[in-house]
Amino acid sequence: MTDVPPLLRTDGLTKHFRIGGGLRRKTLHAVDGVSLEIGEREIVALAGESGSGKSTIARLLAGIYQPTSGEIYFGGKPLSGLHSRADMLGYRGDVPMVFQDPFSSINPVFRISHGVLRSLRLHRPELSKAERVEEAKRVFEIVGLTPAGELMHRFPYELSGGQRQRVGFAQALAMRPKLVLADEPVSMLDVSIRIGLLNLMKQLRDEQGVSILYITHDIASARYVADRLIVMYAGQIAEAGPVEDVLASPRHPYTQLLLSAVPDPKAELTIGADTDRGEPPRVINPEPGCRFRWRCPVFVDECMRITPQLLQLSPGHDAACHVAQSGAEVKAF
Amino acid sequence: MLRAPADGGQLATATWDDHVPVLQVRDLSVAYQTRRGDVRAVDDVSFDLGRGEFLGIVGESGCGKSTLLFAIAQLLAPPATITGGTVAFKGAELTGRSDRELAPIRWKEMSVVMQSAMNALNPVKSIGAQFADAMRAHGVSSKQQVADRSAEVLRMVGIDPEHLRSYPHQLSGGMRQRSMIAMALLFQPDLVIMDEPTSALDVVAQRSLMIQIKELQQRLGFAVIFVTHDMSLVSHFSDRLMVMYAGQVAELGATRRVFDNPRHPYSVGLMDAFPSIRGPKVPLTGIPGRPPDLARLADGCRFAPRCPHAQDRCLAGPVELVSVQDVLVRCLRAGNGVSFR
Numbered sequence: 211m212t213d214v215p216p217l218l219r220t221d222g223l224t225k226h227f228r229i230g231g232g233l234r235r236k237t238l239h240a241v242d243g244v245s246l247e248i249g250e251r252e253i254v255a256l257a258g259e260s261g262s263g264k265s266t267i268a269r270l271l272a273g274i275y276q277p278t279s280g281e282i283y284f285g286g287k288p289l290s291g292l293h294s295r296a297d298m299l300g301y302r303g304d305v306p307m308v309f310q311d312p313f314s315s316i317n318p319v320f321r322i323s324h325g326v327l328r329s330l331r332l333h334r335p336e337l338s339k340a341e342r343v344e345e346a347k348r349v350f351e352i353v354g355l356t357p358a359g360e361l362m363h364r365f366p367y368e369l370s371g372g373q374r375q376r377v378g379f380a381q382a383l384a385m386r387p388k389l390v391l392a393d394e395p396v397s398m399l400d401v402s403i404r405i406g407l408l409n410l411m412k413q414l415r416d417e418q419g420v421s422i423l424y425i426t427h428d429i430a431s432a433r434y435v436a437d438r439l440i441v442m443y444a445g446q447i448a449e450a451g452p453v454e455d456v457l458a459s460p461r462h463p464y465t466q467l468l469l470s471a472v473p474d475p476k477a478e479l480t481i482g483a484d485t486d487r488g489e490p491p492r493v494i495n496p497e498p499g500c501r502f503r504w505r506c507p508v509f510v511d512e513c514m515r516i517t518p519q520l521l522q523l524s525p526g527h528d529a530a531c532h533v534a535q536s537g538a539e540v541k542a543f
Numbered sequence: 544m545l546r547a548p549a550d551g552g553q554l555a556t557a558t559w560d561d562h563v564p565v566l567q568v569r570d571l572s573v574a575y576q577t578r579r580g581d582v583r584a585v586d587d588v589s590f591d592l593g594r595g596e597f598l599g600i601v602g603e604s605g606c607g608k609s610t611l612l613f614a615i616a617q618l619l620a621p622p623a624t625i626t627g628g629t630v631a632f633k634g635a636e637l638t639g640r641s642d643r644e645l646a647p648i649r650w651k652e653m654s655v656v657m658q659s660a661m662n663a664l665n666p667v668k669s670i671g672a673q674f675a676d677a678m679r680a681h682g683v684s685s686k687q688q689v690a691d692r693s694a695e696v697l698r699m700v701g702i703d704p705e706h707l708r709s710y711p712h713q714l715s716g717g718m719r720q721r722s723m724i725a726m727a728l729l730f731q732p733d734l735v736i737m738d739e740p741t742s743a744l745d746v747v748a749q750r751s752l753m754i755q756i757k758e759l760q761q762r763l764g765f766a767v768i769f770v771t772h773d774m775s776l777v778s779h780f781s782d783r784l785m786v787m788y789a790g791q792v793a794e795l796g797a798t799r800r801v802f803d804n805p806r807h808p809y810s811v812g813l814m815d816a817f818p819s820i821r822g823p824k825v826p827l828t829g830i831p832g833r834p835p836d837l838a839r840l841a842d843g844c845r846f847a848p849r850c851p852h853a854q855d856r857c858l859a860g861p862v863e864l865v866s867v868q869d870v871l872v873r874c875l876r877a878g879n880g881v882s883f884r
Contacts, residue, residue: 259745259746259747260716260745370833372833400603400772401603401774401813401816401817401829402603402812402813402816402830403829403833405818405827405828406828406831408818408827409827409828409829427745428746429746429820430819430820431818433818433820434818434824434827457820467747468746471746471749471750472746472820473746473750473775473776473779474775475775475778475779475802475814476821476822489715489717489718489748
């Protein structure tokens, strides 16, 4: 088992953006030293607030951004080793992306089959025209746009938001992907149809065997679909582990804050002494030390000086927190 | 069509009687005139809002919740028009009034917080300059007064008055929404209308802002109408909850009561559409189908095509609101002790 490489692995993945010029030049650390793994047939949720770097990770994995440092391994092979257009095309077919906004990510002047047929011609040139139409029909059926024969000839404006987002998944599926990068795929949809899309993601994992990186700020939906949860804060991984494990016993103070903020109609409202305003972290020219320390009620001296590393605290469950790593029980929020 | 105001002249909100609700909405209907005919976005909506009361309005996009807010604030623009009904604010009728007549109460007695502060704030003016604009428009001319009050409201929402000199792009999303709320409180309004003010924020900022709104509301005593698509968000904050579907009130009652015992199948569906982070993991289905086309409505219950409990009689004719244990419900089956849970 151990010598089978994970489907995708990153090692110290880092992306910095330079902002300002001249003497005012600063560096924004969008993603800093992220090492993560995604296995076969696995849905991994990447959660965090806006500005935590989760979308930057998706773009790095999709090959849209070049990492500042660090490496992405797909099937054990480093991405920096892919130079030819054919190699990159192959990778992009294996790891397609589904975007957040189903209203602007589909070309409005073409029928919805257009995008699928086009990517089939590009990524699977061995198919004949008739085979491409058959294949398009197949993927539309998988994502629940039935009857596919009729629906695939519609224009985007004839579809609801939920149906359009299904088109996004159909387009990704047509490439026979191994891993789909889904960046907030349901956040713009109405609550009543979100569940349908989440169920579709589970079905794609179970029946088509694809893995999904599900990027979201909604922890409840992450729990509903994902096998593993990675919580990001200020460009770094704060905590990672099996989703039920992390939610049942969150070790990092930020995860605890995140969970305490989820509205729960069934519970009593507890307005504690927490005065956290949800202000975004400082990632421009950050100094060493834990990036959460400004908001953390349990920080110790060490947190001011040394950036905590992500370490395993129980099997498969990692956290980057000095206090949790010292063996103390963290109860911050 | 539109009625002329009974008293013809000035809005008589100054003579507000304590026993009269802040807002009385009666049979309010709004239609968008389109080539395909009238789209009735708001259909016969009636409710009262008491002094200092917090009303949550929830529903899917296109259910008419934002249009209802705009109609109440008299901010509708063509092709949308109020086709019937009345809106009385502190006892004075607002429909049919000109902008000139409405100007004295706008912002001073009734203010609006929009969904996107980024778009609602002027990007080329500092926060302080925008606050000053609003105050000067209502006749506050003393520079000292403007500066003092601006700093005071900003402090109220937990922002350092230093930021009066900041421009919107220099503030975080949460701070922008807070400064919008501060601006809405420049005078002492009796009603603040909020259209999804937290939907662009992440959960931590969202919760913090909700707690703050609630604290300010209790301290200053203004009434709130809060529109959102996220039912769980208002569950702890609103006194009453209105669930809208296809332009109509589907259910209206005390928030706790609606949450504990939702009587309209649509309310049940909305609540069950949210996965929970606690308790056992259960497979969810959401609500199948999509809302009806408001330009081509059938006679019967508007939710019937998506309702798992629909019967033949649901399609026979219009369904009226009935009161079941102090909760108004638009469902034929609601009265008989039926639980859709």
